[in-house]
Amino acid sequence: MARGSRQEYIAPEGLLRIEDCLTADGAVELPPGVTLPSLIERNVAHVGDSVAYRYLDFTGSDAGRAVELTWAGLGVRLRAVAARLQSVAARGDRVAILAPQGLDYVIGFFASIKAGNIAVPLFAPELPGHAERLDTALRDSRPSVVLTTVAALQAVESFLDHLPPALRPKVLVLEHIPDSDGDGFTPVEVDVDDVSHLQYTSGSTRPPVGVEITHRAVGTNLIQMILSIDLLNRNTHGVSWLPLYHDMGLSMIGFPAVYGGHSTLMSPTAFVRRPQRWINALSDVSREGRVVTAAPNFAYEWTALRGRPAPGDDVDLANVVMIIGSEPVSMDAIAAFNEAFAPFGLPATAIKPSYGIAEATLFISTTAPTAEATVLYVDRDELEAGRAVPVSADAPSAVAQVSSGQVARSLWAAVVDPDTAGELPDGRIGEMWLHGNNIGRGYWDLPEESARTFHARLDSPLEAASHTAGVPATADWLRTGDLGFYLDGELYVTGRIADRVLVDGRTVYPQHVEATVADASPIVRRGYVAAFTVPGDDGERLVVIAERAAGTNRADTREAVDAIGAEVLRRHDLTVHDVKVLPAGAIPRTTSGKLARRACRAQYLDGAWA
Structure with missing residues (x-):
């Protein structure tokens, strides 16, 4: 097959065919009994020796250590963990995954569903700045079991100690569950309208709430994504550093289950510290066939700034499809990334605003x-x-x-x-x-x-x-x-x-003001500005919080504050009541990287930056 060909790859006998998920008039309709567990079982039976998931571990080496899990190996681990869950939890109980990024997380998520439980993909407590979100999700979902890893066990137990005794779940360590436990697994009949997992919202405009995602919704959405992005070539694989508790991160481990393909994963921290790791992983898979990835605005901006290969590096992005799913999507981020990586074969059509x-x-x-x-x-x-x-x-x-x-x-x-x-x-x-x-x-x-x-x-x-x-x-x-x-x-x-603000008798989109602030002074870190209103004696007052750009820590902010006020007045005819220019990292963000304007406003009102 020609490299980059979009002709449909012939599926091994027994795997799901996309055409089987379409009606005569082309509508998406899952065949009876198609769920994530059933798709994985098909892959175990028919492409068991193929790699399902590959994790690039950069904790001990800049080069990264690749750890692989085949479909057959995944099947063994899922039976073992699911059997252990069946011994301590009832069908329909919630099982929370509080683990670092890695293959154990993938196993824990899929095993919870296979056991007949409702998976609750969350994160280990050491994720900075998100303890309140984790506490909210645990109190809300009330899991009977938490799955974690040896590395996160101490932090998880310490965190759970703060919950009331009636809400404290049993903790299972994934590495401590032997494969032999799988002998005790009892198959579960899963209805497509049963809840697969609770997806907690990001909390950008309100406290996080758990969305009940059914098996039908999961399967339908994966087929919709495959059709819309033209991933019909089965020689398509994924690369992702997105957190596995995020809906897009879960989709990146979900679509290989449809194909019997594979995804290469790494941690968000590994990406942030050295964004070229993302590019190198994409290039490696691009040589084998098509590769799909996804990220928000900041990742494209950060990679264009800090992730460019050296001249002459053997990087090939010719077969890459890149989803950008921020709200709103930044054309500046797209343009910067295209300019940086077009010399390495990135097609002009690669980036897909979604x-x-x-x-x-x-x-x-x-x-x-x-x-x-x-x-x-x-x-x-x-x-x-x-x-x-x-x-x-x-x-x-x-x-x-x-x-x-x-x-x-x-x-x-x-x-x-x-x-x-x-x-x-x-x-x-x-x-x-x-x-x-x-x-x-x-x-x-x-x-x-x-x-x-x-x-x-x-x-x-x-x-x-x-x-x-x-x-x-x-x-x-x-x-x-x-x-x-x-x-x-x-x-x-x-x-x-919920983000729009009413100021001076007008309803204003905050992102428009934030873009103006970023244009007003080179001290401002683009994409790291929050605009909101606070109550005053004369009505709602506009407040701007901006982070410093790299290399400006010693610059006097007074000139920037004046420039911001003047530019917002000129462009929007709005008076800025207060401007705070803060160090990088000061503005709260959601676990998916969005600006948390609600939390930012609350911190301002609490006097955090007085």
């Missing part, structure tokens, strides 16, 4: 396989008023909107007036509502909020050019809380309803 949320399992839309990332400039004032009006890039009020492409097959996305529940025409900004089999079942133990969010009813679809065609009038819709619009067949995400 949109996804935990409530939809993950994937919602992406750009076409043969399309380059595109940006549309719209008038900022019109955007704030709810209309997308294109302008030239050099217009004084122009703001960039990166296209998120087309919605996945068998998923409907309507732009809706959140107050009237009526569908809005193309070019109007509204809340995006979703309908499809990839949508989660609801929020764990929150029936009223689940009803409001997952079971909304669309009152008045458009009579012409509706994006709801084919959906029954009585169907449930998911309210995403995200704002966006359609234009010329493309979907654009403009921001979150």
Whole structure:
């Protein structure tokens, strides 16, 4: 097979075929009984000697030590861990994975599902700055068992000691479970509408909540992703450093289960310390066939800055597909990465701006396989008023909107007036509502909020050019809380309803102010600015928190503060009440790397940076 060919690879007998997951009219519909455990069992039976997951361990060497797990080896470990879980937990009990990135994490996640439990992918307590999120998730999900590793055991036990006795789960160490335990495994009949796992939201605009993801939602979303990104060539593999407790990180270990392929994993810390490790891993797999990866804005910016190979390095990115899924996607990040890595074969079409949320399992839309990332400039004032009006890039009020492409097959996305529940025409900004089999079942133990969010009813679809065609009038819709619009067949995400701020009588998107702040002074670290409002005697007041750029620690901030205030006033006609310029790392971020504006505002009000 020619290198980079997109002709479908002939599957070994017995593996799932993508065409078996499509109806006669091309809609995504899983065959009966298809779940992650059943897919893994197929792979164990038919491609057992093939590598399933490879972990690059950089803890002891800059070169990295590759640890591999075949499908057969994975099958042995899953039976053993699942059998042990069956001996200490009842079916439907939650099993939390509190472990570092690595193959044991993969085993723990899949084994929890295989045992008939509900997996709760979390993280080891040593993750800096996220103890409150972990505590919230544990108290909410109430796991009966925690799976961890030898390396994390002490930290896990110390953390669990702070829970009330009634909530303290039993702790199992994955390495201490022998393969022979698998002899006691009892097969479990799993219904596709049973809950596979709880995916906790990032907490960027509210405390984290657990989304109930069913087996049907998992399988449907993986097929949608494979079709949308054109991963039909079975000689496609993954490379990922994304945390395995994150929805995209889980998808990167999920899609090889569909194919019987493999993913190469590394830790987020290994990537951050030396981003060229990501590039080298992509290059290595690119030589074998197609390779897919995913990351948020900051990773592309960081890699373009610190991860460039040396001239003459043997790096080949010709077969790479790169998902960028931040909200909103930064065209500057894409341009910087393309400029840095085009000399190493990176196609102009490689980077795929995409949109996804935990409530939809993950994937919602992406750009076409043969399309380059595109940006549309719209008038900022019109955007704030709810209309997308294109302008030239050099217009004084122009703001960039990166296209998120087309919605996945068998998923409907309507732009809706959140107050009237009526569908809005193309070019109007509204809340995006979703309908499809990839949508989660609801929020764990929150029936009223689940009803409001997952079971909304669309009152008045458009009579012409509706994006709801084919959906029954009585169907449930998911309210995403995200704002966006359609234009010329493309979907654009403009921001979150909860993030918008009301200041000086206007509703403002904070990311527009944040971009202006980054442009105002070289002291500001681009992408590390948070804008929000706080109450004052004369109404809401605008506050800006900005981190210092590298190499500016000794620079006087007074000039930068004045420049920021002046530029925000000039571009937005808004008065900045307060500006804080802080060291790198000061602004709280979610576990997926998003700005945590809610937490940042809370810290400011608590006087953290007085």
